[in-house]
Amino acid sequence: MQATETILYNRAGQRVVSPDYLLFEAPRTKHFMTGSEAVKEAVKRASVDASVSYPITPQSEAAHLIGELWVEGYVGVYFRGESEFGVMSEIAGCAMAGARCITTTSGPGTLRAMENFPMWAGTRIPVQLVLMARGINSPLSIQPDNLEVSFLLDTGCMIWYAETAQDLFDMILAGFVVAEQPDVHVPLITVVDGFFVSHTREAVMLPPDDIALPPYNPYRAPMPVIDAEVPPGRFLRDPFVMKSNYISYATHASWQWEVRAAIERSRPYAKHYLRGLVEHFGDPEADLVFVACGTASAQAKEAVRLLEDEGIPARVVKLKTIRPFPIEELREAVKGAKYIFVPEFNVVGWLEREVRRYLYGHSNAEIIGAPRVAGGMTMPAEVIVKEVLKLTGKEVKHVI
């Protein structure tokens, strides 16, 4: 008997391929584009059902481009909401009704929408939010700064951090696959540094655009989809707020634990689709380590090259996921490290806090939360080098 092969197409007419094929096997060609355009290219290949948008710099362009995809038939539902609070609620409604959803925001918009993020997690909807980080008010700033991420750490959403437009493209596609696993099924916030990535052109390797991820199947979700095609699901059940008794408290508590447990269960999937939760760069024997995420890790890599000239071996451990935090990977990576620098684009040093928390009792290295820039300042590699040279007592040559 002749074997038959069924070819499936999504509603946009693209051939459905496996996530592994799309991410790892499909031939790729080189394109030159901004991070915002990379978002469009990812969404175009992701069989996205719904997106809701709202203008705020620097994410607006990405949101416009998703709108163009809607016009072209690649996205099912698209409109502009009234505010980020409204948008994140509208996209929640879309997800509850069984759609694969993506939306974007930045800085003050993130904080305006804040009440929605724990609601997303508690509702167990795998919405993907592309966060193009920017400063938050006051004073008014539209510049790159990732302070807002510190507010998101405990919302019950997964948080991934892209360094480049290429990272962003791959993470968006991998993100849907991981977030929609029935044993995960929590929201994902894919962070990228505003302007540095959203507005900068770089080479991005793209698979063809006539293939796409398998469509979302809402009937695999751990919570009933709100479409009246399955027995009623109720997001407000008796015990939650309705009763003041120990069962209601225990139910609420265990529900929240379960959201965190779901994030933990995302680890093996994320490891596979992101090819590890961390990335290593530089001299593997070096005892001077930069732990960073996003463009701070790009700058740290430059600093490693400059330090090489100074005769100081160094390396970078780039964190691709913040929630789940790559605890074991980081502990393993910094074995033998004497100095750990955590360069960051914010004033509070939230990543330094995370690194300290997870290395406590597991590393004897000195952890230095520097350099730290904010409010739109750039982080030249020389600034990072200066911090290192200060520590070693060497003459500071590179700094302007």
Next chain:
Amino acid sequence: MSYKIYKINEELKDFMPKEIIDLEEKATWGNPKRGVMDLPYTKELIEEHSLCAGCPESMALRYIIASLPNPEDTIIVNSTGCTSLVFPHIALHTVHSLFGNQNAVASGIKRVLEWRFPDKVKDVVVLAGDGATVDIGLDCTLQSFFRQEKITTICFDNEVYANTGGQESGLTVKGHVFKMAPKGKQWDKVPMWQLAIDSGCHYVARLTVSSPKRVEQVIKKAIYVAREVGPTYVHLYTPCILEIGLNSDDGLDEMRARDKERFAFFEYMTPQAEEVINRIKEEGLL
């Protein structure tokens, strides 16, 4: 939907509580002519409720759920407040997400269901109190009207934040003394029904729930018009007898008294809405 979703597995039937078996056998599914007159004879889709004895909001909820023309394909979005005490007891798909975002959530649900099921009728109905609809949620409420979302919004106006213990709301009458307005409310009751008209609703009604049959008529009109034309808004007076110092058997008298004044029956419809209403009347559905 398929009615199968309400069918109980035969082998488990022995273990199911009576009220669940009744839902399968005695509830009114698949009959758009269902209405409040069925209440004494059929299984209600609300399994009791946890509101105060004699609460007019509980009456309103029972009349509304009994009047839905398409309960098997109706999604109910609610908000925080006294109404949220009832939703766990409704045998339909209901959503509670945040306080005040109900019309935004409903917009997303409606649009995706239209896209996923282009050949099916799926009604989305918002049920929320006056605080949720007019104060904290006013932006989302009006914006959903501006966008012409095909959803029905029903506001239970008890003129106070009742569930949190009796604070002044935007729908409190000027001069009434409540918590947070210890000198009496300083400004007028928000004319939400007028805002709904100005914001693009195609059918708007204001009434008390003193007459079950009238509630049924209004709800059916609002749902049919929302299905075909655009947003509709129903403003119901459901007094909080507790907060205005009445006994549990005083609710009906209170509503009848307001029928003659600030909640005198008021109805508005656009020509497109009127067309739909006339047609469904001819079809015998009203």
